[in-house]
Amino acid sequence: MAASGIVRFGRRFSKHLLSTGLKEPNKITENGQYIARTFFTKCADQASTPVLMPALSPTMSEGTIVKWLKKEGESVVPGDVLCEIQTDKAVVSMEVDDEGILAKILKPENTADIKIGTLIAVMVEEGDDWRSVEIPVESDSTQKEPVSTSQKSPSTEDHTTTTKSSHTELSIGPSVRKLLEEYNITAATVQPSGPHGRLLKGDILKYVKSNSLSKQDLGTISKTPSKEEVIQTSQSTTTFVPGEEEEFIDIPLTNMRRTIARRLTESKMTIPHSYISIESNIKAVSHLRKQLLGEGIKVSMNDFIIKASAIALQRVPALNAVWQGEEVKMSGNVDISVAVATDQGLITPIIKNAAYLAVDEISSSIKDLAVRAREGKLQLHEFQGGTFTISNLGMFGISEFTAVINPPQTAIMAIGSSRLVAGEDGQSQTNMTVTVSYDSRAIDETNASQFLEVFKEVMESPSLMIVGSSLSSTLKVAGSY
Numbered sequence: 001m002a003a004s005g006i007v008r009f010g011r012r013f014s015k016h017l018l019s020t021g022l023k024e025p026n027k028i029t030e031n032g033q034y035i036a037r038t039f040f041t042k043c044a045d046q047a048s049t050p051v052l053m054p055a056l057s058p059t060m061s062e063g064t065i066v067k068w069l070k071k072e073g074e075s076v077v078p079g080d081v082l083c084e085i086q087t088d089k090a091v092v093s094m095e096v097d098d099e100g101i102l103a104k105i106l107k108p109e110n111t112a113d114i115k116i117g118t119l120i121a122v123m124v125e126e127g128d129d130w131r132s133v134e135i136p137v138e139s140d141s142t143q144k145e146p147v148s149t150s151q152k153s154p155s156t157e158d159h160t161t162t163t164k165s166s167h168t169e170l171s172i173g174p175s176v177r178k179l180l181e182e183y184n185i186t187a188a189t190v191q192p193s194g195p196h197g198r199l200l201k202g203d204i205l206k207y208v209k210s211n212s213l214s215k216q217d218l219g220t221i222s223k224t225p226s227k228e229e230v231i232q233t234s235q236s237t238t239t240f241v242p243g244e245e246e247e248f249i250d251i252p253l254t255n256m257r258r259t260i261a262r263r264l265t266e267s268k269m270t271i272p273h274s275y276i277s278i279e280s281n282i283k284a285v286s287h288l289r290k291q292l293l294g295e296g297i298k299v300s301m302n303d304f305i306i307k308a309s310a311i312a313l314q315r316v317p318a319l320n321a322v323w324q325g326e327e328v329k330m331s332g333n334v335d336i337s338v339a340v341a342t343d344q345g346l347i348t349p350i351i352k353n354a355a356y357l358a359v360d361e362i363s364s365s366i367k368d369l370a371v372r373a374r375e376g377k378l379q380l381h382e383f384q385g386g387t388f389t390i391s392n393l394g395m396f397g398i399s400e401f402t403a404v405i406n407p408p409q410t411a412i413m414a415i416g417s418s419r420l421v422a423g424e425d426g427q428s429q430t431n432m433t434v435t436v437s438y439d440s441r442a443i444d445e446t447n448a449s450q451f452l453e454v455f456k457e458v459m460e461s462p463s464l465m466i467v468g469s470s471l472s473s474t475l476k477v478a479g480s481y
Contacts, residue, residue, distance in 0.1 A: 048103065048122050048123065048124050048133050048134060048135075048136060049098075049100065049122065049123040049124065049125075050119050050121075050122055050136045051082070051119070051120055051121040051122065051123060052116075052117050052118065052119055052120065053085075053107075053114045053115065053116050053117060053118045053120050054085075054094070054116065055116045056085060056087045056092045056380070057087050057088060057089050057380060057384065058384070059088055059089070059259055059263070060087045060088050060089075060116065061088075061115070061116060062113045062114055062115050062116065062255065063085045063086060063087050063088075063114055063116075063255065064085065064086040064110070064111065064112040064113070064114065064255060065083055065084070065085055065086075065107050065108070065109055065110070065111050065114065065120065066083075066084040066085065066086050066091055066109065066110070067083060067084045067109055068082070068083045068105055068108075068109055069081045069082065069083060069084065069093075070082055070083070070102045071102070072102055072103065072104060072105055072130070073101065073102070073103075073130055073131075074101070074102050075099070075100070075101050075126065076096050076099060076100060076101070076102060076123070077096075077099045078095075078096060078097050078098060078099065079095060079096075080095065080096050081093045081094065081095050082094045082095065082096055082102070082121070083120075083121075086255060086376075087255065088255045088256050088258070088259035089256060089259070089347065089378075089380070089383060089384075090347070090373075090376050090377075090378050090380070090383070091376040091377070092380065096123075099126060100123045100124060100125050100126060101123060101124050101125070101126060101128065101130045102121060102123055102130075103121075103122045103123055103124045103128075103130035103131075103133040104121060104122040104130075104133055104135065105120075105121050106119055106120055106121055106122065106135070107120040107121070112252075112255075113255075119135075119136065122135060122136065172187060172199050173199075173201075175201050176199050176200065176201050176203075176204055179201065179204040179205070179208075180204065182215050182216065183204070183208055183213045183214075183215060183216065184216045185204065185207065185208075185213070187199060189207075190203050190204060190207045191203065191207075254344045254345060256342075256344045256345035256347070257344070257345040259345075260345050260346055263406075263407070264404050266407070267404050267405050267406070267407055268404060270407075271405050271407065271439050271441075272439065272440045272441060273402075273404070273405060273437050273438075273439070273440075274437070274438055274439075274440040274443075274445070274448070275402050275435055275436070275437055275438075276435070276436050276438070276445065276448045276449060276452060277400065277433055277434065277435040277436075277452075278433075278434060278452040278453075278455070278456055279431045279432065279433050279456075280431065280432050280434065280455070280456045280459040280460060281423075281429045281430065281431055281459075281460050282301070282418055282430050282431070282432050282459055282460075283429050283430045284460060284461065284462050285301065285304050285459060285462045286301075286430060288304075288462045288463075288466075289301070289304075292360075297360050298363070299359050299360055299362075299363045300363060301394070301418075302338075302366070302390075302392050302415075303359050303360075303362045303363040303366065304359060304459070304462060304465060305390065305392065305415055305434075305459075306336055306338065306351060306354055306362050306366070306390060307354065307357070307359050307362055307458075307465045308455050308458040308459050308465060309336060309354075309388065309390060309413060309455060310334045310336060310351075310354035310355035310357075311355060311454065311458050311464065311465065312451050312452075312454040312455040312458060313334045313336075313355070313387070313388055313451070314334060314355045315450075315454045316447055316450045316451040316454060317330050317331075318330065318442075318443055318447035318451075319388060319410065319411045319436075319438065319443060319447060319448070319451050320334055320387045320388055321387065321409075321410045321411075321442060321443075322387055322408045322409050322410065323407065323408040323409075323410065323442070324408070328410065328441075328442040331387045333352070333353055333387070334353065334354050334355040334387060334388070335350050335351070335352050335353065335354070335385060335386050335387045335388075336350065336351045336354045336386065336387070336388050336389070336390060337349070337350050337351075337383075337385075337386030337388065337389040337390070337406065337409070338350075338351060338366055338369075338370075338389070338390050338392075339389065339390065339391040339392070339403075340369070340370045340373045340374070342373055342374045342376075343374070344376070347373050347378070347383055348383055348386060348389055348406065349366075349369035349370065349372075349373050349378060349382055349383050350369075350382060350383060350385060350386045351365055351366060351369075358466070359465055359466060369382065386406075386409060387409060388409060388411055388412070388413070389403070389405075389406050389409055389411075389412040389413070390412070390413050390415065391403045391412060391413070391414050391415065392414075392415035393414070393415065393416065393417075394415050394416055394417040394418065394432065395417070396417075397417050398416055398417055399416045399417055399419065399433065400414070400416035400433040400434075400435055401414050401416065401435065402414055402435050402437055403435075403437050404437065405437055405438070405439055410438060410439040410442040410443055411436055411437065411438040411439065411443060411448075412436070412437050413434055413435070413436050413437075414434065414435045414436075414437070415432070415434055416432060416433040416434065416435075417432070418430045418431065418432045419431060419432075432459075434452070434455065436448055436451065436452060
């Protein structure tokens with residue numbers, strides 16, 4: 001997987017910083033791209049450069065090495081991509097600023113959940129023997145060597161075995177014990193898969209199926225059935241066949257989904273959400289879309305929604321704001337984040353200066369961003385930031401819903417599907433419900449209402465979205481639709 005987000009690291013030498021765990025804070029460039037600055041160590045008897053896992057986004061605490069683009073023993077020069085790292089947001093390429101040799105890779109590809117500051121590789125200078133490189137000590141915790149199993153005394157091993165056996169016996173539930181007795185199985189012969197070595201019912205059924213076992217004659221088993229078992233037997237005449245239980249697949253949680261869950265929980269717990277909705281007649285927009293399509297210009301309803309939102313944010317800037325520390329700052333630019341679903345999770349690429357873009361320019365921009373978002377190729381500044389978010393589930397037939405605010409933003413708008421309703425004049429019209437979730441600490445009901453009023457006005461008079469643009473001359477628009 002290619003990646004266009006780039007992070008560079010430079011070589012800095014110090015004799016003690018690595019062992020103390022200190023590292024320089026990350027810097028941010030003007031375009032929003034994070035440049036990880038990591039301290040390295042160079043000693044007289046060990047001319048090696050440790051490469052640490054950098055922080056590639058404000059919310060990143062750990063990462064996954066997707067691919068190493070350099071092999072051990074290969075020379076690198078400034079600008080070479082060393083590896084690709086999956087953050088909580090995207091796949092980012094890690095470039096080098098110095099020349100040298102990649103001597104040792106300590107974290108192979110697909111190694112997940114690597115904490116920031118963890119040693120992932122070692123470099124040496126040109127001309128050094130990279131094969132005999134010494135691995136730097138990462139921290140004091142890594143110096144504590146675990147006790148070798150060969151050094152354990154017999155008494156310790158016996159105690160461990162006894163403890164494990166006792167733990168297994170205590171971890172057997174009633175239903176599991178019943179199956180063990182019915183099939184005359186010893187618990188120690190079945191591999192447990194439950195937490196803390198707990199033996200599960202599915203483990204027994206899997207063992208029975210793989211060994212083609214059959215139930216033993218219950219008459220030969222000296223066991224008095226419990227009251228619950230008697231009731232269950234009398235009420236059920238269905239014979240249970242081992243192995244026919246539904247199987248499940250464990251899906252690992254990606255860093256992105258883990259971050260989404262954490263941030264949404266934090267948002268709902270710390271931000272006082274308020275909600276306000278309005279219905280808009282989008283019949284005129286639909287008619288305008290058909291006209292544009294006839295001229296060879298293909299735009300979606302979502303493109304008009306983004307444009308109408310941008311105009312409304314210009315007129316009601318109170319919703320075009322973000323938190324900065326304990327203060328709310330209204331932004332001069334209207335940068336709209338648009339929620340895009342990917343296999344890894346939800347990501348919000350940004351339409352910069354949306355108020356000054358024509359509808360067809362917005363369409364081209366969002367298509368490009370959405371494709372690269374699903375491929376994991378977005379640069380950090382293309383999804384970090386934004387002043388307002390739009391989440392559209394209308395294409396899935398969802399009539400209306402409420403969305404969770406994406407901090408540090410103060411508002412988000414949820415778009416529902418369109419539907420035919422009877423108008424006041426008896427004619428049918430196509431309505432769409434939108435719901436704004438806003439932070440009541442920063443936005444009051446009046447501002448939220450004014451924003452939706454402007455949004456409704458623009459959506460129902462779509463000529464306001466194309467006047468002055470190239471589309472205006474194309475269609476020779478005069479007045480509203």
